[in-house]
Amino acid sequence: MRPKPPPDYLAGYPAALVAQVRQLIAQDKLAGLLLQKYPQAHEVRTDKALYDYVLELKSEYLRNAGQLSRVAFDGRLHLKNALGMHTSISRTQGGNLKAKREIRVAAVFKEMPPEFLRMIAVHELAHIKEREHDKAFYQLCRHMAPDYAQLEFDLRTYLVYLDAGGVSLWAAEPNCKTVLPSNAE
Numbered sequence: 294m295r296p297k298p299p300p301d302y303l304a305g306y307p308a309a310l311v312a313q314v315r316q317l318i319a320q321d322k323l324a325g326l327l328l329q330k331y332p333q334a335h336e337v338r339t340d341k342a343l344y345d346y347v348l349e350l351k352s353e354y355l356r357n358a359g360q361l362s363r364v365a366f367d368g369r370l371h372l373k374n375a376l377g378m379h380t381s382i383s384r385t386q387g388g389n390l391k392a393k394r395e396i397r398v399a400a401v402f403k404e405m406p407p408e409f410l411r412m413i414a415v416h417e418l419a420h421i422k423e424r425e426h427d428k429a430f431y432q433l434c435r436h437m438a439p440d441y442a443q444l445e446f447d448l449r450t451y452l453v454y455l456d457a458g459g460v461s462l463w464a465a466e467p468n469c470k471t472v473l474p475s476n477a478e
Contacts, residue, residue, distance in 0.1 A: 314450050323454050324462055331447070334406060335410050340366055343364050344361075344365070355422065363395040367397040398413055
């Protein structure tokens with residue numbers, strides 16, 4: 294049995310654009326460009342912080358959508374399968390059918406810039422209203438994050454960079470805030 298080929302994160306993009314990304318990787322320039330564009334990692338590190346972050350987005354853009362019972366980072370999600378997952382579990386309670394909705398985000402997003410975390414959160418939230426990746430889905434994503442398409446492309450280029458053997462660019466702790474001495478106010 295042959296091993297599966299690596300996923301093509303840039304499938305569907307123009308060949309010239311894909312070639313440009315691969316050339317930047319070969320010349321060791323892509324990491325610098327990404328770090329210049331996205332200099333810091335976000336500070337959302339726990340499931341509770343992620344839940345609060347996603348709920349804030351949901352309350353701003355999807356007030357009338359159903360409740361989320363859980364939002365968490367998931368170390369079992371592999372980038373080759375999915376970056377995030379939305380699930381809806383139906384249960385009967387009394388004579389009623391109740392749906393529990395969950396969002397799981399790949400743990401690799403703990404060490405990425407805030408823009409990439411926003412992109413995946415927006416993507417998974419959009420699935421609450423739109424199940425399929427169709428025109429309405431992407432319109433909703435762009436409503437919540439106007440630069441969604443660019444963020445998705447940049448994330449995909451970063452995943453190609455990682456697949457090519459690149460090191461995690463934001464793996465260190467997020468930038469520490471400078472603490473001023475108590476007499477310097």
